[in-house]
Structures are given as structure tokens and as C-alpha cells.
Amino acid sequence: MEIDAxxxxxxxxxxxxxxxILELIEARRSGDAIPSERALCARLGVSRPTxxxxxxxxxxxxxxxxxxxxxxxxAEEKITQELVPExxxxxxxxxxxxxxxxxxxxxxxxxxxxxxxRLRLSPAAGIRYAARLRLVDGSPMAIEYxxxxxxxxxxxxxxxxxxxDLYEHFRDRHGVQVxxxxxxxxxxxxxxxxxxxxxxxxxxPALLFERLTTDTAGRPVEYVRxxxxxxxxxxxxxxxxxxxxAEARAPxxxxxxxxxxxxxxAGGPVTFxxxxxxxxEP
Numbered sequence: 001m002e003i004d005a006x007x008x009x010x011x012x013x014x015x016x017x018x019x020x021i022l023e024l025i026e027a028r029r030s031g032d033a034i035p036s037e038r039a040l041c042a043r044l045g046v047s048r049p050t051x052x053x054x055x056x057x058x059x060x061x062x063x064x065x066x067x068x069x070x071x072x073x074x075a076e077e078k079i080t081q082e083l084v085p086e087x088x089x090x091x092x093x094x095x096x097x098x099x100x101x102x103x104x105x106x107x108x109x110x111x112x113x114x115x116x117x118r119l120r121l122s123p124a125a126g127i128r129y130a131a132r133l134r135l136v137d138g139s140p141m142a143i144e145y146x147x148x149x150x151x152x153x154x155x156x157x158x159x160x161x162x163x164x165d166l167y168e169h170f171r172d173r174h175g176v177q178v179x180x181x182x183x184x185x186x187x188x189x190x191x192x193x194x195x196x197x198x199x200x201x202x203x204x205p206a207l208l209f210e211r212l213t214t215d216t217a218g219r220p221v222e223y224v225r226x227x228x229x230x231x232x233x234x235x236x237x238x239x240x241x242x243x244x245x246a247e248a249r250a251p252x253x254x255x256x257x258x259x260x261x262x263x264x265x266a267g268g269p270v271t272f273x274x275x276x277x278x279x280x281e282p
Contacts, residue, residue, distance in 0.1 A: 010050070013046060013050055014050055014053050014054050014057075015054075017040075017044055017046055017050055017051055017054040018054040018057060018058065020040075020044055021034070021040065021054055021055065021058060021064075022058070022063070025058070025063055025064065025074050028074045029074065030074055030075065030076045030077055031073055031074060031076075032073065032074045033071050033072065033073050033074075034064070034071075034072050034073070034074065036071060036072070037051050037052060037055065037072075040055075055072065059072075060205060061205075061230075061231070062075055062078065062205075062229075062230060062231025062232060063075055075231065075232075076232060077232075078231070078232045078233055078234050079095050079096050079097055079136055079141060079232055079233050079234075080095065080096060080233075080234055080235075080236055081095035081233075081234075081235055081236070095136075095233075096136075097136035097137050098136065098137050099134060099135070099136055099141075100134075100135045100138075100162075101132045101133070101134055101135070101144075101161060101162045101163075102132060102133040102135060102162065103130065103131075103132050103158045103161050103162050104131045104132055104133060105129070105130065105131040106128070106129070106130045106131075106156075106158050106161065107128075107129055108126050108127070108128055108129070108150050109126070109127065109129055110123060110124050110125070110126065110127070111123055111124070111125045111126070111127045111147070111149075115127060115147045115223055118147075118212055118220065118223045119147065119149055119220045119223055120219075120220050121149060125149065125150075125151075126149075126150035126151070127147050127148060127149055127150055128146075128147075128148045128149075128150050128153055128154075128156045129145075129146070129147055130145075130146040130148075130156075130161050131143070131144070131145050131146075132144050132146070132161055132162070133197060134226075136232075139199070139232075140197060140198045140199050140229075141198070141228065141229055141232065141233060142198075142226050142227060142228040142229065142233070143194060143197055143198065143226065143227045144224060144225075144226040144227075145224065145225045145226070146161075146222065146223075146224050147222070147223040147224070148221065148222050148223075149220070149221065152174065152176055152221055153170065153174045153176065155173075155174070156169075156174070160173065170221070176215055176221055177215055177216045178213055178214075178215060178216075178221065178222075179214055179215050179216035179217070179218070180213070180214050180218075181211050181212065181213040181214070182211070182212050183209060183210065183211040183212075184209070184210050184211075185207055185208070185209055185235060186207075186208050187205060187206070187207065187208070187230070188205075188206050188207070188208040188227070189203045189204065189205060189206060190202065190203065190204050190205075190206050190227065194206075194227055198227075198229050200229060200231065204229070204230065204231065205230030205231065206227045206228060206229060206230045207227070207228040207229075207230055207233060207234075207235075208225070208226070208227055209224070209225070209226040209227075209228065210223075210224070210225050210226075211223070211224045211226075
């Protein structure tokens with residue numbers, strides 16, 4: 001495929017403008033104003049459409065906020081959760097801020113085919129279904145939908161879902177010891193109803209989390225689907241690379257998401273790694 005020089009030039013120019021505006025953002029605090037589009041055009045020596053396209057991208061990414069008649073301002077800082085490798089395992093520090101939960105629904109219902117497959121249950125088997133709004137310092141951050149086999153936690157209460165650590169409640173009150181969780185993350189956009197709950201515009205970007213948790217015996221105990229605000233939440237992974245034997249240094253297929261192939265070719269194994277998957281077309 002040939003690359004259109006005019007198109008690529010426009011993209012690169014916008015990227016340079018974007019980087020310049022990011023520098024302005026990083027030099028300021030949340031709520032501080034940045035120069036107007038007209039002032040940015042004069043400072044950067046580019047056209048108004050180029051500046052506007054870069055600003056639109058940063059607004060969509062949740063780094064800038066436009067206020068009609070007032071200008072553009074640095075958005076609130078994103079809530080960051082870091083996955084940190086630690087020896088033969090990884091630790092999961094708590095994300096910043098004071099997290100609370102607001103229960104929207106709790107009931108027992110049949111698992112159905114889709115959830116039943118994940119929890120290895122009959123579609124007719126009962127599950128405890130809960131929907132809750134997660135808040136950080138009082139601001140809505142995520143919508144969470146939980147599905148737990150009813151036979152494991154028949155007395156699961158709304159108080160447990162709103163107060164304290166849910167996995168501690170599983171262990172201490174229901175005798176369920178969580179052992180492992182497999183979680184996927186992908187980008188999405190919010191429907192009007194979801195956006196209203198999270199106090200953002202319709203079709204705002206979001207992160208979709210799906211997690212299947214098993215106990216120490218490998219039995220599925222929880223399936224969760226969560227929508228996190230894309231403008232204020234991100235995941236940071238730390239990769240540790242150590243020396244490895246010469247015979248193990250042959251290039252491998254694929255790459256770590258976000259890291260160009262070959263960057264770690266001469267180094268050691270990655271202690272904590274992730275894998276990108278290409279979804280098949282329907």
C-alpha cells in the first residue's frame with residue numbers, strides 16, 4: 001500500500017502540535033487554562049484546522065476540557081493503577097483516591113448460556129447478579145456488573161458489595177478463597193445510559209474490563225464486566241528484564257504490546273508480560 005505524502009505530512013504535523021500542547025498541559029495543574037486555538041496557531045506556526053484536530057484528540061483522551069465561552073483547561077488527573085512484578089508473582093497496588101461503591105441492583109437469576117459457559121454452570125443454575133457504581137472521592141468512575149454462583153454465596157448481601165473488600169468477604173463470610181483471575185481490557189464507547197451514570201457525554205471513550213476469577217481449586221467463582229471512564233482511568237504496566245542464556249536469545253514471534261519487536265531481543269525474559277490478541281472477523 002502506498003502512503004499518501006500529503007496525508008502522512010498532515011498526520012505528522014498534527015502529532016508535533018499534539019506533543020507541543022502536551023508539554024503545555026504537563027507544565028500546568030488540573031483546571032489551569034491553556035492558550036486559545038488562535039494563540040496556539042501563532043505560537044506553533046500552523047493552521048487553525050491542524051491545531052483544532054490536535055486539541056480534539058486531547059479532549060477525547062480526557063487531557064483537556066473545553067468550556068464554551070471560557071476556553072480550554074487542563075483536565076483532572078487520571079486515576080492510575082499500576083501492575084508491578086514482584087519476584088515470581090506480581091503485586092496489584094490499589095489505585096489512587098478513596099474508592100467507594102454504590103449498589104444499583106442485587107438479585108438471584110438464572111445464569112443463562114453466556115455467563116453459564118464462563119462460570120461452568122448450567123444455564124438454569126442460579127447466580128447472584130449485582131450492578132454497582134464505583135466512585136473515587138465521590139465522583140463516578142466505573143460501572144461494574146458481577147456474576148457469582150449462588151450456591152457459593154447464597155447469603156451475599158448489599159452491605160458486602162458496598163462496604164469493605166469483596167474478596168475478603170468471600171473468604172471470611174462465605175469460605176471462598178480466591179486463587180487466580182484472568183482479565184482482559186479493551187477500548188469501547190459509552191451508551192447514553194452508561195454515560196449518564198458516569199457523568200460524561202454519550203459515546204465517550206471507556207475501558208471495558210472482563211475478569212474471570214477462580215478459587216484455589218480452579219473453580220470459577222466470579223465473572224465481572226466493568227466499564228471504566230477513559231478520560232480518568234488508565235493502566236500502567238512495569239516490565240522487568242533480566243539476563244538470559246545465550247541459547248534462549250533467538251528472536252521470538254510476536255511482541256509485547258506497545259514495545260517494538262526486537263527491543264528486548266538481547267535482554268532477558270520479561271518478568272511480567274502481556275499479550276495482544278487480534279480478534280477474528282465474524
